[in-house]
Amino acid sequence: MAWRNVSHVSRVIFMKKDSKIITFKIKRWDPGKGDWRISTYTVTIRKGMTILDALVHIKETIDHTLSYRASCRMGICGSCGMTINGKPRLACETQILELKSNTISIEPLKNFDLIKDLATDFSLFFEKQTKIRPYLIRSDEDEYWNPSREYKQTPTERLLYEQFSNCITCGLCYAACPTNATNINYLGPQALMNTYRFIADSRDEGTLERIELVDAVDGIWGCHLSGACSDVCPKGVDPALAIQLLRGLVAAKALRRIKHKKATGVVPPSEAKRRKGIPEPPPFNV
Numbered sequence: 001m002a003w004r005n006v007s008h009v010s011r012v013i014f015m016k017k018d019s020k021i022i023t024f025k026i027k028r029w030d031p032g033k034g035d036w037r038i039s040t041y042t043v044t045i046r047k048g049m050t051i052l053d054a055l056v057h058i059k060e061t062i063d064h065t066l067s068y069r070a071s072c073r074m075g076i077c078g079s080c081g082m083t084i085n086g087k088p089r090l091a092c093e094t095q096i097l098e099l100k101s102n103t104i105s106i107e108p109l110k111n112f113d114l115i116k117d118l119a120t121d122f123s124l125f126f127e128k129q130t131k132i133r134p135y136l137i138r139s140d141e142d143e144y145w146n147p148s149r150e151y152k153q154t155p156t157e158r159l160l161y162e163q164f165s166n167c168i169t170c171g172l173c174y175a176a177c178p179t180n181a182t183n184i185n186y187l188g189p190q191a192l193m194n195t196y197r198f199i200a201d202s203r204d205e206g207t208l209e210r211i212e213l214v215d216a217v218d219g220i221w222g223c224h225l226s227g228a229c230s231d232v233c234p235k236g237v238d239p240a241l242a243i244q245l246l247r248g249l250v251a252a253k254a255l256r257r258i259k260h261k262k263a264t265g266v267v268p269p270s271e272a273k274r275r276k277g278i279p280e281p282p283p284f285n286v
């Protein structure tokens, strides 16, 4: 069967109030042929259905060969990112009827290598993530590797990085970034934002080395200030702001206004208190 520009009509169609017939045009990457093709599917959508629901329906009832990636179906795992009507979005969080279009285009995320159809390769994205050391850097090696106590942090200190810790590494900001589109070595908004997240964490002692790593053309100076990253983030994280704050820190370091940061100390573990009315867990049986 020839698949190029083929139309498929869903068999599970029964029109109800709040339902609508939608045409999906899915741009797919064929790794065998190294070529693009567009498949068109017509599906009856009911109110409340997301793009991911439609993809599941298409795969289960119309075309088993369609590939995409998803897991949690609730905006947590970050694996269902794709370009929907020209904008990077999470498929599981995108309500179809809210797009207000009868024909919806779906393509893989830009700025990523492709695996098949809508599934993209995140290897380079996670390599960059690893490069910025996304964990606490501490000088108390013994305590770090064999923790006996808790690292102290007040609610006010936590607020300094809270929004940046909401990142689910979905890569939408990376796909929207014009610098990533032209420079494969650019760290990208997510990795840069996460660098700031750790610098702002009162428990981290790696400020100077983190600033040194991102003070580069492939780091904070590669940003064109388009703000596209913050615009598409599904979690309200503002990577563009983080990049500007990092630039401020680089300037402060040049003026010798930043010294090695001494992290907050350790405290005994807090005693967990069971809230009234919450039953005891069952005893361990393994």
Ligand code: SF4
Binding pocket: 166, 167, 168, 169, 170, 171, 172, 173, 174, 189, 190, 193, 229, 232, 233, 234, 235, 236, 237, 239
């Ligand atoms: S900053 Fe936002 S868009 Fe970028 S990876 Fe994190 S959650 Fe996704």
Ligand code: FES
Binding pocket: 070, 071, 072, 073, 074, 075, 076, 077, 078, 079, 080, 081, 090, 091, 092, 093
């Ligand atoms: S499936 Fe997990 S974020 Fe969409």
